[in-house]
Amino acid sequence: MPTGGAAAGSPGDTVAVPVLDPDAAAPASDSTPSAPSGQECPNCGTANAADALFCEACGYDFTTGTMPRKGEHASTPDAAPGNVSPPLDDTWVAELWIDPQWYAEQSSPDPLPSAGPPTVVPLRNTSLLIGRESKSRDIHPDVDCGADNGVSRRHAQLTTDGTRWWVEDLGSSNGTFVAGAVDPLPKKPIDVGVKHEVGADDRIYVGSWTRLVIRKAAPGEVV
Known part of the structure; x- marks a missing residue:
């Protein structure tokens, strides 16, 4: 039976097993993290899912391209609160x-x-x-x-x-x-x-x- 640093091979042969230095630095990875896929909100810059209909942060409407509706103001006297469409x-x-x-x-x-x-x-x-x-x-x-x-x-x-x-x-x-x-x-x-x-x-x-x-x-x- 092989012992110590030897591994079993053909009869009479031994194979050296490398011993890792626990203090050695880990090898650098060649791969870089891929950028998250999605769409950036043009209003606030928050990254959203690619199929998002509205920005999770500010409510920007990706479907119509309108700014989020805010209840505290109106664009015109006759407009519904926050509606900025013509x-x-x-x-x-x-x-x-x-x-x-x-x-x-x-x-x-x-x-x-x-x-x-x-x-x-x-x-x-x-x-x-x-x-x-x-x-x-x-x-x-x-x-x-x-x-x-x-x-x-x-x-x-x-x-x-x-x-x-x-x-x-x-x-x-x-x-x-x-x-x-x-x-x-x-x-x-x-x-x-x-x-x-x-x-x-x-x-x-x-x-x-x-x-x-x-x-x-x-x-x-x-x-």
Whole structure:
């Protein structure tokens, strides 16, 4: 049996085993750490995941290229708080309905609120956020879906050229659905990150019971 510094080989042969000096410095590695992949926020410089829709640090919107919304200021007197997108020449509104039929198709544990007249929300800018408010995260959507917990904080984005409207899902938990005025309830959500044109009287469904319809404001409807 080999002993000491010898290792077994062919009969009669010994192989020297190198003895490492415990005080010797470790050899330098030729490899260098690879730079983290992702995207840098143009607003605050924070590195984010490559597929991030919003900056984790400041809330910058990578999808629309707009600055984070801040509740403490407005860009124009007619703008929603913190919305820095250009104002619209004509006033549009979104009607928010509580839709029992949509609720029946969902699996929400929340009780359905009493349905009634729609909540009318003025749409004064060319880019608007649909979602739910979060003061702790400084999220103040232009179209606030209130108590509907099926709606994500940053759920979808509405954009317009002043005549046509588009809706874009921002990676919401439960998706964004669009159907025509006389179509049955939609079964398939629109693709995430792709603008979907919304026609006249089309219905947008989000969350557990919320239905939105976009239209021009009636004379005197919005002050």
